[in-house]
Amino acid sequence: GQNIDQPTEMTATEGAIVQINCTYQTSGFNGLFWYQQHAGEAPTFLSYNVLDGLEEKGRFSSFLSRSKGYSYLLLKELQMKDSASYLCAVRERDKLSFGAGTTVTVRA
């Protein structure tokens, strides 16, 4: 199994930058995903990292260090609509295990 840890909550101001960290322990790492989930809705895909380094996609970037069991999701130029839960998910073979999620609140 996996231990996936991420902060419970974060608050930031509109236009700012927020970094959500995720640490994990797994025996068969096969990629790491970040998802966004609004309350009562299904997760939507944000990013996927399987190799070390930074993946940039518009306002969102994700970083992975496999040796450290560490990833982060960087949200830039925060908008009110970015208020949501952000889930870190580790793929082991064919299965995804999710962290508990980080609730990000964006304030005006």
Next chain:
Amino acid sequence: GAVVSQHPSRVICKSGTSVKIECRSLDFQATTMFWYRQFPKQSLMLMATSNEGSKATYEQGVEKDKFLINHASLTLSTLTVTSAHPEDSSFYICSAREGGDSYEQYFGPGTRLTVT
């Protein structure tokens, strides 16, 4: 993009009855489908993995006789919650993955089950 639908979106049932939830991949063939459960303010927990034409693989602690999964075609999987109890009230989400080297899972919109 790939779309996965779920039906119903919300269902209320009485304790002791059974409920069936459908998960469909609308524009692709899903070799593998996954069923998750999410309790309030908790993360998604994988319940089972189903491959088309074969029996589902259940995660530890998930009763296969209570949560019946059928993956009869490449576009449809069903989850039946049998003899539902209030503690089964949860948000059930399916996801679907194409075959081959595809790594991405496409999630359905979820089904909110309330057992009274």
